Amino acid sequence: MRKHRPPLALLLPALLVGVGTCLPALYLLVRAFDADLAELGQIVFRQRNLHLLFNTLQLVGTVLLLDTIVALPLAWLVTRTNLANRGLVSFLMALPLAVPGYVMAYALLGLSGYYGFARHWFGLSLPPLSGLAGASLALSLYTFSYLFLSLRAAFLGMDPALEETAQTLGQPRWTVLRRVILPQLWPALVGGWVVVALYVIGDFGAIALMRYEVFSYAIFTQYSGAFDRTYAAWLSLMLLALTGAILFAQHRITRNRRFARVGLGTMRLARPLALGRWQIAAWGLIGLVALCSIGLPLLVLGHWMRLGLPDMNWLRLGQTAVATFFTASPSAVLTIALAVPVVLLGLRYPGRLSASVDRLAYLGYATPALAFALALVFFTLRTAAFLYQTFVVLIFGYVMSLLAMAFAPIRLALLQVGPRQEEAARTLGATPAAAFRRVVLPRLRAPMVAGGLLVFIMVVKELPMTYMLAPVGYGTLATNVFARTSEGMLQEAAPYALSIILFSALFVGLILKYEGQGQRALPPARRP
Numbered sequence: 001m002r003k004h005r006p007p008l009a010l011l012l013p014a015l016l017v018g019v020g021t022c023l024p025a026l027y028l029l030v031r032a033f034d035a036d037l038a039e040l041g042q043i044v045f046r047q048r049n050l051h052l053l054f055n056t057l058q059l060v061g062t063v064l065l066l067d068t069i070v071a072l073p074l075a076w077l078v079t080r081t082n083l084a085n086r087g088l089v090s091f092l093m094a095l096p097l098a099v100p101g102y103v104m105a106y107a108l109l110g111l112s113g114y115y116g117f118a119r120h121w122f123g124l125s126l127p128p129l130s131g132l133a134g135a136s137l138a139l140s141l142y143t144f145s146y147l148f149l150s151l152r153a154a155f156l157g158m159d160p161a162l163e164e165t166a167q168t169l170g171q172p173r174w175t176v177l178r179r180v181i182l183p184q185l186w187p188a189l190v191g192g193w194v195v196v197a198l199y200v201i202g203d204f205g206a207i208a209l210m211r212y213e214v215f216s217y218a219i220f221t222q223y224s225g226a227f228d229r230t231y232a233a234w235l236s237l238m239l240l241a242l243t244g245a246i247l248f249a250q251h252r253i254t255r256n257r258r259f260a261r262v263g264l265g266t267m268r269l270a271r272p273l274a275l276g277r278w279q280i281a282a283w284g285l286i287g288l289v290a291l292c293s294i295g296l297p298l299l300v301l302g303h304w305m306r307l308g309l310p311d312m313n314w315l316r317l318g319q320t321a322v323a324t325f326f327t328a329s330p331s332a333v334l335t336i337a338l339a340v341p342v343v344l345l346g347l348r349y350p351g352r353l354s355a356s357v358d359r360l361a362y363l364g365y366a367t368p369a370l371a372f373a374l375a376l377v378f379f380t381l382r383t384a385a386f387l388y389q390t391f392v393v394l395i396f397g398y399v400m401s402l403l404a405m406a407f408a409p410i411r412l413a414l415l416q417v418g419p420r421q422e423e424a425a426r427t428l429g430a431t432p433a434a435a436f437r438r439v440v441l442p443r444l445r446a447p448m449v450a451g452g453l454l455v456f457i458m459v460v461k462e463l464p465m466t467y468m469l470a471p472v473g474y475g476t477l478a479t480n481v482f483a484r485t486s487e488g489m490l491q492e493a494a495p496y497a498l499s500i501i502l503f504s505a506l507f508v509g510l511i512l513k514y515e516g517q518g519q520r521a522l523p524p525a526r527r528p
Helices: 008-032 035-046 047-080 085-100 103-110 119-122 132-157 160-168 173-202 204-208 216-223 229-254 276-309 314-348 352-366 368-382 391-417 420-429 433-460 464-469 477-486 490-515
Strands: none
Touching: 008 229, 008 314, 008 352, 008 391, 008 464, 035 229, 047 085, 047 132, 047 173, 047 216, 047 229, 047 276, 085 132, 085 276, 085 490, 103 204, 103 276, 103 314, 103 368, 103 477, 103 490, 119 276, 132 173, 132 204, 132 276, 173 216, 173 229, 173 276, 204 216, 204 477, 216 229, 216 352, 216 368, 229 368, 276 490, 314 352, 314 391, 314 433, 314 477, 314 490, 352 391, 352 420, 352 464, 368 464, 391 433, 391 464, 433 477, 433 490, 477 490
16 A cells, blocks of 8 residues: 655655756846846846847747758658668668757868868868858757657557548548648647757757857856856846746647547558659658768768877877766766656655656756756855865756656656555565565666666766866866867867767667667558
8 A cells, every 4th residue: 555655765855856956947036136126127128138039039940940841751751651771761860869969060160161171072162151040050950850759759659540531531632631640740749849949949059159149148158258147147037938938838739639549449550651753752851861960970070080180189088088977977877866766756656746846857957058057156156155166066967957858767667567566575574675676676777777878978968067067177078079169179179079979879879779669560551
């Protein structure tokens, strides 16, 4: 029988998570209202704020449009057609997740210039990309994979019976697409758009390298230049408000929508459409996307690596990789150590406390990293200056902002185990701790490793939080890429960027491994 009062072993981690994730937003509020009323009015109603908001929304809209144009047809090709080597195509379309936005921006910048890739190999002098066009292209070539994976899962989970019924009633294909398929894809589209939008408004590296002024870039310049820390706090709050508006819009758009089948029997997969002569065009699209999103960064990195090899400091690269590893590893371990009791509390002891902690953990994940880091900077300087720019605060920031990433695999494993096996062990005389250790923990090992690896790779790629919270003299692979690219030292940045891609490729492989476990073989193709 389930207890009504959770043990301290679950309560204490939950309270730590609750306080740690809401602390940045609360302290930003306190810091923002340090100014007097006259100064607050000048800060809040500055014309520049509208300019930043317009630029941010324009960037988000452009990236979402480009991502949808690329991801939707690709997801349809790998799930609804007889395209050859669909597994390989899925891997190629997910592989850009291994290339962070700032590395993609590095690749686009490395195309141009006197020593650039295009001029050296093809004799083309390309103008350097910057502003909205450069930032949109760099972010789109990275984030379209999020939308692709979401739409691919939606297509695989759709019941073809509705489409076939509409076709037997004489509905043309465009009507079936508009009235049957797109409504079922709507939750996946909205979910993917939200993930991409949250990433874009919180991104710093690609936007800073492309010199496009949005909220995140303005926050960093205000803080790093020590111009107006109060204004930086208000900009962070505005960024948080924009994040909240996006999440609220998602809730309003997708609420009360149900897409589950209600008929008897089991769902079957749709019979794939035979592409015929369109197979060549499909592979042309796939090749173009793969070339731009994967080939371009690797080719440009290879070009600048070749130029920088004679002067390459391999010892420095190795030390930076080791330093990155020894920061990401404890962050991943601590994240899992907190995620397990928080998820366990929500499943075994549901209530207001567990629900609140769960929402706060997702708040920490949704909070843009730059705003989160800025709040921790303000808090440590005001309350515990000796912790400022220490590994304690850096790892704390990583854990609180990435905690929600580890929830999904652990929650699924606990739901599959259920409480009955643990209760049976306790009826046989085992203590609660022993029953959990012998019955539940073995089933959690694989999802704990999976969640920990996800967090590990995200820490390796993390830029804004590392840049603001790391101790003086400490650098990761990400900060070295950004610092050298900002100074135009592309050949010195190349080895660090390539190392990040190799690290991050593990993350992509993990996604596809777990995402593809439940797939079934598609039935034979049908002619259009």
